[in-house]
Amino acid sequence: MNQAILNADLHCHSVISDGTLTPEALAARAKANGVTLWSLTDHDEVGGQARAIAAAKAEGLSYLTGTEISVTFAGQTVHIVGLGFDHENAALQQGLHNTRNGRGARAQEMSDGLAKVGIRGAYEGALKYAGNPELISRTHFARFLVESGVCQDTHEVFRNYLTEGNPGFVPHRWANLKDCLQWITQAGGMAVIAHPARYNFTANEEYALFTEFKAHGGQGVEVVTGSHTPAEYVQYADMAKEFNLLASRGSDFHSPDESRIDLGTLPYLPGQLTPVWELLADRIQ
Ligand code: AMP
Ligand code: MN
Ligand code: MN
Ligand code: MN
Numbered sequence: 608m609n610q611a612i613l614n615a616d617l618h619c620h621s622v623i624s625d626g627t628l629t630p631e632a633l634a635a636r637a638k639a640n641g642v643t644l645w646s647l648t649d650h651d652e653v654g655g656q657a658r659a660i661a662a663a664k665a666e667g668l669s670y671l672t673g674t675e676i677s678v679t680f681a682g683q684t685v686h687i688v689g690l691g692f693d694h695e696n697a698a699l700q701q702g703l704h705n706t707r708n709g710r711g712a713r714a715q716e717m718s719d720g721l722a723k724v725g726i727r728g729a730y731e732g733a734l735k736y737a738g739n740p741e742l743i744s745r746t747h748f749a750r751f752l753v754e755s756g757v758c759q760d761t762h763e764v765f766r767n768y769l770t771e772g773n774p775g776f777v778p779h780r781w782a783n784l785k786d787c788l789q790w791i792t793q794a795g796g797m798a799v800i801a802h803p804a805r806y807n808f809t810a811n812e813e814y815a816l817f818t819e820f821k822a823h824g825g826q827g828v829e830v831v832t833g834s835h836t837p838a839e840y841v842q843y844a845d846m847a848k849e850f851n852l853l854a855s856r857g858s859d860f861h862s863p864d865e866s867r868i869d870l871g872t873l874p875y876l877p878g879q880l881t882p883v884w885e886l887l888a889d890r891i892q
Contacts, residue, residue, distance in 0.1 A: 610885050611854075611876040615644040617671060617883070618688060618801065618832060618857025619870060622738030623647075623655035624675075625746035627862035630655045633870070634662035640871035644884055644891065646673035648688050648857070651706045652742055656694035660892060669891045671884070675801055676790070677706060677781035680819075681812045684779075685800070687787050687820075688829065688855070690883060691890030692796025702790040706782045707741045714743045716777045717769075721748075724774045726757060745769045746861065761865050784816075788823040797887055799827035799855045802834035803843055817850050827853040827883040831876055833868035834859055844877045854880035 620626030621633055628636065630647055637645045645668045647659040656672050663670035671691045678685045692699060718730035732751035737743045748769060749761035758764045768775040791798045800820055808816065817828075828850070829835075830843045847854045854876050858868045876882055884891070 609878055610882050611878045611880060613644060613875075613882070613884065614642050614871050615856050615882070615884055616642045616858050616860075616871045616873075617644070617646040617673065617690060617799075617855050618648050618675065618829065619646075619860040620649055620675075621647055621655050621659075624649035624652055624739065624742045625744045625861060627864070630658040631662045633860075634659065634666045634668060637870045638666040638668055640869060642668060642871035644669040644671065645870075646671040646690055646857070648673035648675045648690075650675050650742060650744065651677055651703050652739065653694040653700065653703060654739065663892075671887055671891055672796070674703065676703070676787045678784050678787050679779075679781045680784050680816055681808065683806055683808065684781060685784070685806060685816065686802065687784070687791070687825070688799040688801045688827075688857070689791035689794075689796045690799060690827075690855075691887040692791055692794035694794075696790075696794035699790040699794040702782065702786060709779060710741065710743050713777050713779050714748075717745075717748060717775045720774045720777065721768065726752070726755075726775075729775070745775075748775060784819055785823045788820070788825055792824045795890070797827055797853075797883060798825040799829060799853075799883060800825065801829050802832045802859065803828060803846070804836075804839040805834050817846065817852075821850060821852070825852075826886070827855050829857060830854040830880065831856040831873050832859055833857070833866065833873065837874075840874070840877065844880055847880055853883040853886060855883045
């Protein structure tokens with residue numbers, strides 16, 4: 608059987624980070640959409656893994672543990688997905704805890720920036736949307752700004768308020784790449800570069816990211832993701848081959864109201880690639 612032809616969705620978010628559905632509702636939605644191998648990859652957090660494992664089992668879905676870690680590389684935020692690790696590993700949990708640590712203060716500063724352009728109470732407003740206050744993120748601010756009528760939708764909020772050069776943007780230092788890869792690999796998992804086309808790197812910086820990622824034990828790259836265009840599937844399939852990386856597939860689903868791509872609805876991986884799940888077969892539960 609061609610292992611690439613599998614409805615695997617190895618990237619999505621629940622209320623434990625910045626999604627709007629519970630792990631149980633995501634498992635049911637994945638099942639209804641024909642997903643057979645699923646992973647919940649909340650940002651910088653594994654607190655939803657026990658629920659996701661139980662929900663996957665109840666739905667008859669195969670499951671890989673997951674998380675999406677925020678890293679600062681060459682002055683930009685890069686996301687690294689970890690798959691198939693022991694979610695009770697103490698060093699991984701401590702690393703994620705430290706990564707979450709600065710979010711509260713950053714959110715206060717974001718709120719101060721928004722207050723300067725007349726938007727009051729954004730911190731409290733965003734917090735209402737955060738199922739997990741330690742994970743207060745730009746997404747929660749975006750929901751508050753839509754609710755309060757400042758913008759029509761969350762994309763408009765990001766464009767006008769929450770990205771570099773705009774009043775609610777606060778630069779932040781996340782984990783470093785080497786530490787992040789160590790947390791994942793020492794917990795028995797595989798590290799995967801998330802949505803590589805989303806970064807604004809020069810060709811040299813991107814080459815450095817892929818090279819350092821490999822040097823520190825990274826093994827995979829997302830090729831088919833909700834963040835990529837079909838042309839980018841081809842571009843990063845080539846990168847996967849050039850760097851001898853395994854390929855992953857995931858919708859990056861956050862919410863039925865906000866996400867363009869639903870769980871399990873992306874095209875399959877290009878057939879000439881080796882899927883991450885081939886090497887993770889013994890971690891699937
Ligand atoms: P943070 O970790 O607080 O910087 O928030 C990052 C999250 O914001 C990402 O995981 C996405 O869910 C969301 N996000 C980032 N950029 C955009 C965008 N342009 N439009 C919509 N959501 C975005
Ligand atoms: Mn997110
Ligand atoms: Mn991401
Ligand atoms: Mn994501």
